[in-house]
Amino acid sequence: MNTTGHSRQVRGRAAVAVSMLLGLLATLALPQAAAVAGQPVHPHGATEIATPLRVDGERIRDAEGRDVVLRGISVINKRDPFYPDVDASDFRRIRDLGLNHIRLGISWEGIMPEEGEVDPGYLREIRRIVRDAGRGGLLVILDMHQDLYGGPRGNGAPDWAYRPSGCPHIELAEPTGAWAANYASPEVNCAFTRFWLSSTLQGYYTDAWMAMAEAVGGEPNVIGYDLMNEPWQGYIPPVLFESRYLYPSQARWLEAIREADPNGIGFVEPNVLKSVTMASPPPAGMLPDNSVYSPHLYGPWDFTSEIEILQETRRLADVNFAASRKEAASAGVPLWLGEWGVFTTATGAADYVTHVYDMVDDALAGTAIWEYGDSAYSPFDTETWEPSPLYDPVLRAYPEAVPGTLRDIDYDAERRTLDLAWSGGEGGVALLRAPAERYPEGVAVSGTDQWRWDPRRGLVMAEVPAGDGTLAVTPVGP
Structure with a gap:
């Protein structure tokens, strides 16, 4: 086994995960609203999902344990x-x-x-x-x-x-x-x-x-x-x-x-x-x-x-x-x-x-x-x-990464609404994909008071507590 290559890989992925977490915490400190103009994305355009991913039974989880x-x-x-x-x-x-x-x-x-x-x-x-x-x-x-x-x-x-x-x-x-x-x-x-x-x-x-x-x-x-x-x-x-x-x-x-x-x-x-x-x-x-x-x-x-x-x-x-x-x-x-x-x-x-x-x-x-x-x-x-x-x-909208284990995903294409439910989990940041072109006037989120939508990334970031939970995304305006 190439242990040297493995060490470089783990360090690289850990660094990406840390930069993502810091970026998410910073964005969650902002009021629940559309993204501030000019707000930067993660360094180097990194994905929000923390890699490496792993299989956990019938689910795929990221490095933070979220259901992906x-x-x-x-x-x-x-x-x-x-x-x-x-x-x-x-x-x-x-x-x-x-x-x-x-x-x-x-x-x-x-x-x-x-x-x-x-x-x-x-x-x-x-x-x-x-x-x-x-x-x-x-x-x-x-x-x-x-x-x-x-x-x-x-x-x-x-x-x-x-x-x-x-x-x-x-x-x-x-x-x-x-x-x-x-x-x-x-x-x-x-x-x-x-x-x-x-x-x-x-x-x-x-x-x-x-x-x-x-x-x-x-x-x-x-x-x-x-x-x-x-x-x-x-x-x-x-x-x-x-x-x-x-x-x-x-x-x-x-x-x-x-x-x-x-x-x-x-x-x-x-x-x-x-x-x-x-x-x-x-x-x-x-x-x-x-x-x-x-x-x-x-x-x-x-x-x-x-x-x-x-x-x-x-x-x-x-x-x-x-x-x-x-x-x-x-x-x-x-x-x-x-x-x-x-x-x-x-x-x-x-x-x-x-x-x-x-x-x-x-x-x-x-x-x-x-x-x-x-x-x-x-x-x-x-x-x-x-x-x-x-x-x-x-x-269309969908949950990208959710603390816990997903139980239900329901997207209504005509109404542009997303409802999801999960069980268990230690709480943390849920990532919901909500493309800006699908929601030209913005989104509203129910199920938590701590959330933010970044239209440039088409991403809702929502802080959710430990245990079972639900979230819903609905369009603002007609």
């Missing part, structure tokens, strides 16, 4: 140079939307373009993005992204690791209109099967994760690692795949990551079949310590932008998400809906986004919507950066 809710967005570039072209303006845009983290896509091909050789330039670029996100007040979850494994039709694995062993490709995406149909191609299935059975390829994948963790694990805003996007079984039978390959592999990768970042949370994904309403419960006792269950949520509405999202279609999402809740509860870990989305042009898209967020609130879960830079799914038109039809339903 993660609401974010994926930021990914699947093609060369395999990192997104983002800067401070992008992170400010994401924060203004009320989100507190990004799911940052990284690539095995970007890390290790040649067999066994790590590209230090790629690691530097990812570290730059992580630091810029931190200055913008955003937490980061690293996502090792892949689709269709790699090769000519996919992304993720480098060419030298794409070994379909002569299996033919049968083009299924073009005639069906669904890119994911190529998961049924023999070429893709052979490549995945070879990966899961090859100790050599598994070793290289582990090395890539270790290199990335060594490069960014000491950054105080890095909270965890999404170990493989939408893993597929290839020709390995279900159940055997989960118990012998998928979950043991993710546990090994996370163990290697923790040599560089002992506090890193593992975001563990099930079989990609889970994304389309197939139950995929993790085998009992197979999720590593300090890990989160991270399924995705898609369905027939993801095949084409022309589909109308009817109530009947939404029921498939309800069934899928209900299964995810049960699977996380059965494993005794938090639930983070790591990816979901809808075409911006689909009929009923905005209502669907509101519906998913309502389900996530009801589950007291975290989530990251897909995807910031893809105009087909983004809350923004990525040509003009004007709001897309999905912008308004994403812009």
Whole structure:
């Protein structure tokens, strides 16, 4: 274990937590009102949540013991140079939307373009993005992204690791209109099967994760690692795949990551079949310590932008998400809906986004919507950066960090009201995300007399006593 790196990491994160606490205490000394003009944010744009985070049963807690809710967005570039072209303006845009983290896509091909050789330039670029996100007040979850494994039709694995062993490709995406149909191609299935059975390829994948963790694990805003996007079984039978390959592999990768970042949370994904309403419960006792269950949520509405999202279609999402809740509860870990989305042009898209967020609130879960830079799914038109039809339903209030254990989150999109309740806790500062654009005339808070709203950060800071409690945020004016 790299104990020197660990010491630097702990000291760095402790310093960030101290600066945040001092800043919060200073702001709470002001009267309960909108922020004073020119009031500075935390030094270096640090996040309000005190890192490192940790898993406590079915909840995620920050360094002050508060129950944390993660609401974010994926930021990914699947093609060369395999990192997104983002800067401070992008992170400010994401924060203004009320989100507190990004799911940052990284690539095995970007890390290790040649067999066994790590590209230090790629690691530097990812570290730059992580630091810029931190200055913008955003937490980061690293996502090792892949689709269709790699090769000519996919992304993720480098060419030298794409070994379909002569299996033919049968083009299924073009005639069906669904890119994911190529998961049924023999070429893709052979490549995945070879990966899961090859100790050599598994070793290289582990090395890539270790290199990335060594490069960014000491950054105080890095909270965890999404170990493989939408893993597929290839020709390995279900159940055997989960118990012998998928979950043991993710546990090994996370163990290697923790040599560089002992506090890193593992975001563990099930079989990609889970994304389309197939139950995929993790085998009992197979999720590593300090890990989160991270399924995705898609369905027939993801095949084409022309589909109308009817109530009947939404029921498939309800069934899928209900299964995810049960699977996380059965494993005794938090639930983070790591990816979901809808075409911006689909009929009923905005209502669907509101519906998913309502389900996530009801589950007291975290989530990251897909995807910031893809105009087909983004809350923004990525040509003009004007709001897309999905912008308004994403812009909503939620509790970011609450002393105690959350029991209820209820956001009414029409009335713009947020009600929350928690149990236990030693008291302290509750952080509620209330974006300024959603509350142009300000907010009112009930449940405590000691509170303050900073519109520049879209943040309500409320002092709450020990024990059970409730808070409510309502808009000022019409």
